[in-house]
Amino acid sequence: MQNSNIHFFSVRGRYFAYDINTTFCCELDNVALTILPELLSGASRSLEKKYAHVFPMPQLHRCIKECKELLDSGYFGVSPSPYKNHIHNEVAAVCLHIAHDCNLSCKYCYADAGAFGGNRQLMSRRIMFKAIDFTFAHSGDFKSVNVGFFGGEPLLNFKLIPEAVKYARNRANSLNKKVTFSMASNAMLLSPSIMDFINRERFSLLFSLDGPQKIHDRMRKTKNSKGTHTIVLKNIQEYLRHYANGFTVRGTFTRTTPHFSEQVLFLNNQGFKSVSVEPAQLAETNPHSISTHGEITKIMYEYDKLADIYLERFDKGKPIHFFHFANPLKKILDPRPAHTGCGAGGGYIAVVPDGRIFPCFETVPEKKNSIGHIDSGFNTQKRRIFQRMHVDAKEECRKCWIKYSCGGGCHAFNIRYNNNIKIPYKPQCEFLKHRFKLSAWILSEIMDRGENAVKRLKKHLQVA
Amino acid sequence: MVPKKPKKTKKQHVKVLAKIPVSSKKLFNAPKCANPHLPEPCDPVQDPGCPISEEDGCKKGICESGGCMTGCEGGGCTSSNMA
Numbered sequence: 166m167q168n169s170n171i172h173f174f175s176v177r178g179r180y181f182a183y184d185i186n187t188t189f190c191c192e193l194d195n196v197a198l199t200i201l202p203e204l205l206s207g208a209s210r211s212l213e214k215k216y217a218h219v220f221p222m223p224q225l226h227r228c229i230k231e232c233k234e235l236l237d238s239g240y241f242g243v244s245p246s247p248y249k250n251h252i253h254n255e256v257a258a259v260c261l262h263i264a265h266d267c268n269l270s271c272k273y274c275y276a277d278a279g280a281f282g283g284n285r286q287l288m289s290r291r292i293m294f295k296a297i298d299f300t301f302a303h304s305g306d307f308k309s310v311n312v313g314f315f316g317g318e319p320l321l322n323f324k325l326i327p328e329a330v331k332y333a334r335n336r337a338n339s340l341n342k343k344v345t346f347s348m349a350s351n352a353m354l355l356s357p358s359i360m361d362f363i364n365r366e367r368f369s370l371l372f373s374l375d376g377p378q379k380i381h382d383r384m385r386k387t388k389n390s391k392g393t394h395t396i397v398l399k400n401i402q403e404y405l406r407h408y409a410n411g412f413t414v415r416g417t418f419t420r421t422t423p424h425f426s427e428q429v430l431f432l433n434n435q436g437f438k439s440v441s442v443e444p445a446q447l448a449e450t451n452p453h454s455i456s457t458h459g460e461i462t463k464i465m466y467e468y469d470k471l472a473d474i475y476l477e478r479f480d481k482g483k484p485i486h487f488f489h490f491a492n493p494l495k496k497i498l499d500p501r502p503a504h505t506g507c508g509a510g511g512g513y514i515a516v517v518p519d520g521r522i523f524p525c526f527e528t529v530p531e532k533k534n535s536i537g538h539i540d541s542g543f544n545t546q547k548r549r550i551f552q553r554m555h556v557d558a559k560e561e562c563r564k565c566w567i568k569y570s571c572g573g574g575c576h577a578f579n580i581r582y583n584n585n586i587k588i589p590y591k592p593q594c595e596f597l598k599h600r601f602k603l604s605a606w607i608l609s610e611i612m613d614r615g616e617n618a619v620k621r622l623k624k625h626l627q628v629a
Numbered sequence: 630m631v632p633k634k635p636k637k638t639k640k641q642h643v644k645v646l647a648k649i650p651v652s653s654k655k656l657f658n659a660p661k662c663a664n665p666h667l668p669e670p671c672d673p674v675q676d677p678g679c680p681i682s683e684e685d686g687c688k689k690g691i692c693e694s695g696g697c698m699t700g701c702e703g704g705g706c707t708s709s710n711m712a
Binding site: 189190191192193194196197200201224227228231232234235240497498499500605608609612623628 | 645
């Protein structure tokens with residue numbers, strides 16, 4: 166039994182032990198913090214004698230018993246079998262870049278305001294239908310296929326979307342499969358008829374809104390440098406008022422707008438039930454990137470602040486929605502080790518207006534990431550690179566304690582910022598670890614409030 | 630509604646944060662996942678890279694370990710937000 170499989174950390178006066186292999190996390194008190202490492206290193210006898218002068222004997226006995234139960238549980242301190250990296254060839258989802266153009270010119274845009282480093286263009290009907298055909302043809306035994314509409318701004322090419330929906334439904338019916346739809350939009354062009362359509366077709370939606378006007382309008386401007394907050398907020402509120410709440414609102418923070426707790430609260434206060442506010446992932450040279458140690462520290466502090474707010478609002482019966490706490494909280498509640506961060510290039514592909522296939526939308530700006538073309542099919546060799554890129558294939562990740570919770574990070578960031586798919590993009594790693602630790606702290610605090618509090622949290626997180 | 634004042638729980642030396650009671654199910658003896666997309670039934674724990682079957686909670690076969698598009702750091706994935 167190796168101690169190296171267990172990572173110990175402390176957050177705000179609480180101690181935790183985390184099994185690197187099983188991703189199982191528990192809180193330890195002062196006694197267990199001494200006893201558990203002893204047991205992990207194989208010492209089981211004479212612990213009472215060794216620590217009799219340090220801890221009261223009843224406590225010591227009970228602690229040894231609890232630690233042994235933990236180690237006998239099968240969750241902790243175990244060595245897993247070697248991971249077999251299955252290659253998944255079937256495609257379950259396609260991201261159609263139906264518009265490589267955008268009506269906005271956001272300062273932090275990774276996609277060159279929709280052009281992705283190429284020409285501004287809309288996807289043609291021929292490419293769109295062919296991409297849908299390609300996806301169904303490669304969907305294997307998947308019973309359901311997702312067709313996503315992406316840009317740039319997909320609503321710039323809205324005229325094709327109803328045709329795509331009809332076409333994909335027919336294809337699905339003929340194959341006895343289901344099809345679902347999704348779209349990411351800046352919400353500027355949401356007219357009543359578009360809202361009606363996307364609601365009727367049960368689109369899964371993601372709208373971009375950075376929170377308060379002063380933050381949003383600083384970054385998300387029209388081509389004429391005008392702020393877009395008023396229209397965007399009005400449109401999303403209209404959608405909320407007339408239709409469902411089943412959408413996510415996503416905001417971005419940057420070096421120049423680092424106080425994101427304000428953004429999270431603003432979006433929650435609008436009544437949105439799914440909120441994600443995320444760091445802009447940009448090259449160090451970009452004026453809006455968060456990349457220096459000082460900036461990362463500043464962001465860590467903001468996460469700390471948000472953890473306090475999370476608990477405060479929870480105690481008041483008004484819990485907040487924040488994806489980056491909800492996600493690790495769910496992972497801690499339901500440990501499930503992951504060897505990949507995503508299925509880019511495997512179950513998921515993106516198709517751009519000229520028909521080239523990419524592993525995902527994030528990989529599109531770099532032409533070299535293309536893994537084929539819908540006319541000629543997959544470039545199997547290039548696709549394999551992404552399909553095989555599980556966490557243990559990345560040397561730095563192999564040494565990292567949170568690797569099986571993370572799954573190895575984003576391939577696209579690694580390629581873009583480190584020019585190597587195997588070298589992780591460090592700011593993402595740092596944030597991920599910090600949020601995980603804070604989530605462990607939040608959960609532990611809530612557990613101390615009793616069973617009802619835990620039930621409320623699970624209900625809030627929609628965890629069974 | 631403001632919840633009642635929290636009750637104090639029994640002091641433990643080891644507090645398990647997972648919702649599964651430690652003694653109830655052994656992680657490495659988890660039931661086999663009958664995912665049809667794999668060459669052979671896989672263990673969702675030992676081979677967690679597989680898409681979890683629909684019966685096991687995956688609605689799309691593309692989310693989480695099977696292909697969540699969390700490239701933009703989380704909530705950026707529209708497909709993973711499907712109801």
